[in-house]
Amino acid sequence: MPLTPPAEPDPEPKMNWASFYAVISGVNRHSTGIGRIWLSVLFIFRILVLVVAAESVWGDEKSGFICNTQQPGCNSVCYDHFFPISHIRLWALQLILVSTPALLVAMHVAHRRHVDKRLYKLSGRTNPKDLEQIKTQKMKITGALWWTYVISLLFRIVFEVTFMYLFYMIYPGYKMIRLVKCDSYPCPNTVDCFVSRPTEKTVFTVFMLAVSGVCILLNIAEVFFLVGKACGKHLHTAGDSTMGVWIQQKLCSY
Amino acid sequence: MSWPVLYAQLVGANRHSTSLGKVWLSVLFIFRVMVLVVAAESVWGDEQSDFTCNTLQPGCENVCYDQFFPVSHIRLWCLQLVFVSTPTLLVAMYVSYRNHSDKKRLLQSSGRAGLLSNKGQEEDLETLKKRRLPVAGALWWTYACSLVFRLLFEGGFMYALYVVYDGFQMPRLVQCDQWPCPNLVDCFISRPTEKTIFTVFMATASSICMVLNMAELSYLVAKAVTRSLCGQKERKTCRKSSRVKTQNKTNQKLLVSA
Numbered sequence: 001m002p003l004t005p006p007a008e009p010d011p012e013p014k015m016n017w018a019s020f021y022a023v024i025s026g027v028n029r030h031s032t033g034i035g036r037i038w039l040s041v042l043f044i045f046r047i048l049v050l051v052v053a054a055e056s057v058w059g060d061e062k063s064g065f066i067c068n069t070q071q072p073g074c075n076s077v078c079y080d081h082f083f084p085i086s087h088i089r090l091w092a093l094q095l096i097l098v099s100t101p102a103l104l105v106a107m108h109v110a111h112r113r114h115v116d117k118r119l120y121k122l123s124g125r126t127n128p129k130d131l132e133q134i135k136t137q138k139m140k141i142t143g144a145l146w147w148t149y150v151i152s153l154l155f156r157i158v159f160e161v162t163f164m165y166l167f168y169m170i171y172p173g174y175k176m177i178r179l180v181k182c183d184s185y186p187c188p189n190t191v192d193c194f195v196s197r198p199t200e201k202t203v204f205t206v207f208m209l210a211v212s213g214v215c216i217l218l219n220i221a222e223v224f225f226l227v228g229k230a231c232g233k234h235l236h237t238a239g240d241s242t243m244g245v246w247i248q249q250k251l252c253s254y
Numbered sequence: 255m256s257w258p259v260l261y262a263q264l265v266g267a268n269r270h271s272t273s274l275g276k277v278w279l280s281v282l283f284i285f286r287v288m289v290l291v292v293a294a295e296s297v298w299g300d301e302q303s304d305f306t307c308n309t310l311q312p313g314c315e316n317v318c319y320d321q322f323f324p325v326s327h328i329r330l331w332c333l334q335l336v337f338v339s340t341p342t343l344l345v346a347m348y349v350s351y352r353n354h355s356d357k358k359r360l361l362q363s364s365g366r367a368g369l370l371s372n373k374g375q376e377e378d379l380e381t382l383k384k385r386r387l388p389v390a391g392a393l394w395w396t397y398a399c400s401l402v403f404r405l406l407f408e409g410g411f412m413y414a415l416y417v418v419y420d421g422f423q424m425p426r427l428v429q430c431d432q433w434p435c436p437n438l439v440d441c442f443i444s445r446p447t448e449k450t451i452f453t454v455f456m457a458t459a460s461s462i463c464m465v466l467n468m469a470e471l472s473y474l475v476a477k478a479v480t481r482s483l484c485g486q487k488e489r490k491t492c493r494k495s496s497r498v499k500t501q502n503k504t505n506q507k508l509l510v511s512a
Contacts, residue, residue, distance in 0.1 A: 019258055020288060062300065062444065072308045073442030077426055084447040092293045093455075096284060103280055111273070185427075186308065186440060 017047050020099070027102040030109050030139050034222040038215060042099065045211045050091055054204050057197055058088045064196025071186055078182035078193045084170060087201070091208060094163040098215075101152035101159075108148040109139050141226065142233075150226055157219050160212055167209070174209060176201040257287050264339055267346035270387050271397070274470040278463060282339070285459045290331055294452045297445055298328045304444030311436055318430035318441045324418060327449070331456060334411035338463070341400035341407075348396045349387060394478060401471045408464050412457060422457055424449040 021043060028036055065079045141149055167174070176198040183190040195201075261283055268279050305319045389397055416422065424446040431438045443449075 016291060019261070020284075023284070062304065072306045073427070073440060076304060076306055076442040076444050080426060080445060080447050085451055086297075086448060089293045089297065089448065089452075093289070096288060096292075100284060103284075107273075107277070186442075 017051055020096075021047070024099050024102055027106045030105060030141070030145075031102075032141065032222060032225060034218055034225055038218040038222065039102075041211065041215055041218065042095070046091075046208065046215075047095055049204075049207070049211075050088070050095070054091070054208070055088055057200050057204055058086060060196055061086060065193060066196075067182065067187070067191045067193040069187060069191045071188055074182070074184075074187040074191060075193070077184045078180070078187065078191070081182060081184050082180050082193070082195075087167075087171075087205060090163065090167065090170075094159070094212075097159045097163075098156055101155040104152045104155075105145070105149055108145055112139060112145065146226065146230060150223060153219050153223050153226075157216055157223075160216050160219070164209065164212060171205075174202070174205050176205065257291065260336070260339055261287075263346070264342050267342045267349070270345060270349055270389065270393070271342075272389065272470055272473060274466055274473060278466045278470070281459065281463055281466065282335070286331075286456065286463075287335060289452075289455065289459075290328070290335070294331070294456070295328055297448050297452055298326060300444055301326060305441060306444075307430065307435070307439050307441040309435060309439045311434055314430070314432075314435040314439060315441070317432045318428070318435065318439070321430060321432055322428050322441070322443075327415070327419075327453060330411065330415055330418075334407065334460070337407040337411070338404055341403040344400045344403075345393070345397055348393060352387065352393070389474065389477075390481070394474065398471060398474055401467050401474070405464060405467050405471075408460055408467070412460055415453075415457075419453075422450065422453045424453065 025039065025043075028039055031039065061083070062079055065075060065083075067075050067078055139145060176195060178195060178198045180193050180195065181190050182193050264279055268276055271279075301323070302319055305315060305323075307315045307318055309315075387393055424443060426443060426446045428441050428443065429438050430441050
């Protein structure tokens with residue numbers, strides 16, 4: 001048997017999860033501690049597992065889907081009937097949509113920096129060191145940025161829950177069955193069709209859903225943390241703000 | 255030459271674009287290029303190998319596949335993304351031309367004056383490179399033209415996809431009677447539902463990009479109109495104040511002479 005040379009590593013860099021990571025991880029500097037944990041969980045337990053393991057489990061999902069018939073086209077039609085969209089693509093879309101609200105925060109930070117630079121120039125401070133300092137300083141999550149951050153967290157939670165619900169609608173039960181029965185045209189009668197690697201697929205589905213649940217909890221915790229921090233700040237400056245006085249009164253009445 | 259290289263080029267040109275332009279670039283790369291590379295390409299990966307016709311006649315499947323899929327969706331989308339990204343390079347070319355001519359002028363003037371030190375000249379050249387040009391004058395026209403071209407390409411490709419595939423839905427079964435198929439045979443397309451989902455997704459993302467481009471064009475036009483109105487107002491107030499000044503002078507002269 002002739003020896004085949006090992007596959008050459010792809011010399012051209014592709015637009016892939018690594019470039020996506022580079023884009024998203026820039027937001028990390030302006031996140032809270034919980035936000036950074038969420039980003040790490042996302043990249044390590046979801047994207048990495050998807051790319052390194054799950055894609056090879058689902059790799060032969062169509063070629064390994066076999067129906068007990070020789071009728072051409074029956075395999076294709078039955079596969080399409082039972083798998084309208086592959087798990088892998090659903091997860092890829094979920095990960096992309098869930099990560100993008102973080103870019104709202106990045107855009108807000110960039111806008112704030114632009115405004116600060118303008119103010120510095122107007123006040124006459126055109127020292128390049130000062131302008132560089134604006135670029136590298138960490139923005140405090142207060143004011144309008146607080147609202148942008150909280151809204152991005154709410155969007156993340158909504159997207160995660162929506163995708164989990166979609167999953168449940170398309171594949172009820174989260175379990176991958178070994179055998180499905182199909183009678184779509186051109187199958188001559190009700191034929192048995194066998195799914196490839198059902199147990200391994202069930203394991204990975206449960207794993208990905210569990211991590212998705214963990215991410216939802218982290219996002220909810222981050223929302224509570226931010227709200228608590230904002231309330232705490234208002235209480236500190238209770239003398240000036242009426243909101244702080246109101247909260248203090250309510251707390252004291254219990 | 256690949257997507258990350260194109261991304262690097264566009265990000266460089268993006269420095270001189272409006273905020274809507276920056277949002278457009280993010281939508282383009284995250285919801286279109288990323289989804290195309292990471293998800294859509296694997297859905298269409300087996301489109302020909304899994305295109306099955308209900309016949310053993312050699313060549314029938316090839317001929318029928320070619321009849322129903324003259325250009326694959328993936329290739330159409332790649333072409334669309336490349337065409338839609340290139341008008342931004344017009345802007346990049348204009349900016350580099352402006353920088354080049356300003357650099358020449360700077361070097362000539364410093365050569366004539368002979369006063370600037372080497373370090374001062376270098377600093378000026380650096381600020382020239384790093385500055386952000388305001389979108390006005392010839393740059394405004396270049397930018398607006400690039401937006402118009404983007405809209406035309408987006409619309410053109412979406413229309414082409416709609417016409418070639420008779421809508422955005424992928425059927426499960428097509429019937430083919432091209433030679434050498436012996437009669438009207440049923441041919442089955444692989445993963446039609448998943449393909450329909452991604453076609454609709456990409457069409458939606460393309461429409462969002464078109465809306466962003468139209469909003470950006472309206473914003474530029476509105477900005478130019480307000481700028482010309484402000485300019486007119488200033489000229490009017492200047493003329494008014496100069497008239498008042500001359501009137502005051504004549505009054506003073508009259509008072510002095512009286």
